[in-house]
Amino acid sequence: MAHDVRIAISCPDRTGLLSALTGRLFDLGADMGDASFAVLGEAAEFTAVARLPDEVGTDDVHNALAALPEIDDAEISVAAFSLGVTHGESAQVTHRVEVRGTDRPGLVARLTEAFADYGANIVRMDCQRISGGRAEDYVIRIEAWIPEDRAETCLAAVDNTAQSLGLSSSAEAI
Numbered sequence: 702m703a704h705d706v707r708i709a710i711s712c713p714d715r716t717g718l719l720s721a722l723t724g725r726l727f728d729l730g731a732d733m734g735d736a737s738f739a740v741l742g743e744a745a746e747f748t749a750v751a752r753l754p755d756e757v758g759t760d761d762v763h764n765a766l767a768a769l770p771e772i773d774d775a776e777i778s779v780a781a782f783s784l785g786v787t788h789g790e791s792a793q794v795t796h797r798v799e800v801r802g803t804d805r806p807g808l809v810a811r812l813t814e815a816f817a818d819y820g821a822n823i824v825r826m827d828c829q830r831i832s833g834g835r836a837e838d839y840v841i842r843i844e845a846w847i848p849e850d851r852a853e854t855c856l857a858a859v860d861n862t863a864q865s866l867g868l869s870s871s872a873e874a875i
Contacts, residue, residue, distance in 0.1 A: 703752045705734070705782040706759055710766065712775035714745040721771040722747055729765055730754045734786050739827070750782050791822040794844040794875050796852065798859060802868030804830060804839035812841060815862045819855035821847040844875075 710722065719738050726733065726749075736749035753762065759779040766777055800812060809828060816823055825844040830837055847855050856872045863870035 702755055703732075704755065705750055705752050705786055706762065707778070707780055707782040708747070708749045708751060708762065708766075709778040710745075710747040710772060710775050712745055712772045714740050714743055715771055718745055718771045719747065721769050722766065725765055725769055726751060726762070729757050729762060731757075731762070750786055752786075791846045792824055793846055794824050795846050795849075796844070796856065796872055796874055798841075798843045798845065798856070798870060798872045800841045800843075800859075800863045800868050800870045801838055802863070802866065804837065805866065808839065808866060808868075809841065811862055811866065812843070812859060815859045816843070816845055816847070816855065819847065819851045819858060821845045821851070821855050 708726075712718070723733070731751040731753055734750040734752065736747070738745070738747045740746075759781065763777055763779045766772065766779075767775070809826075813823060813826075823843055823845045825842075827842045829840050831840055852874070859872070860870045
């Protein structure tokens with residue numbers, strides 16, 4: 702019987718990193734489920750849920766990944782994943798929102814509170830400092846599930862929050 706694991710890796714970013722990781726997981730017989738990869742500053746973060754054949758244990762995966770030269774100095778975690786691997790309704794993206802402007806402390810907290818107040822579930826979030834021009838911009842991209850009957854008021858609240866912080870926002874239904 703196959704078993705599910707969560708794999709998390711943090712290491713310096715390098716060309717070919719993702720290819721090496723996913724290639725090694727394929728060699729181990731892993732069937733990739735949900736996965737995320739991002740460059741954060743000069744680091745790379747990879748997180749995935751994978752289904753492994755019974756004969757492949759968490760230590761086998763850890764050791765095989767640690768042997769890759771592309772992930773020297775990596776923090777590697779491989780652990781059993783006991784939660785469900787199928788998304789519920791609130792994990793389905795219904796809206797994309799982008800907020801842009803000058804960064805300040807508490808910005809992400811204020812915006813995410815606006816979603817929570819309307820029963821929305823943030824499925825994905827990406828924040829990025831963008832240098833250039835006269836000032837450093839901060840861009841927040843959120844993909845969320847918003848209950849249909851609360852979507853209009855939720856998006857208005859997010860826009861009002863952004864405007865009160867001197868930011869611009871845009872939203873689209875998916």
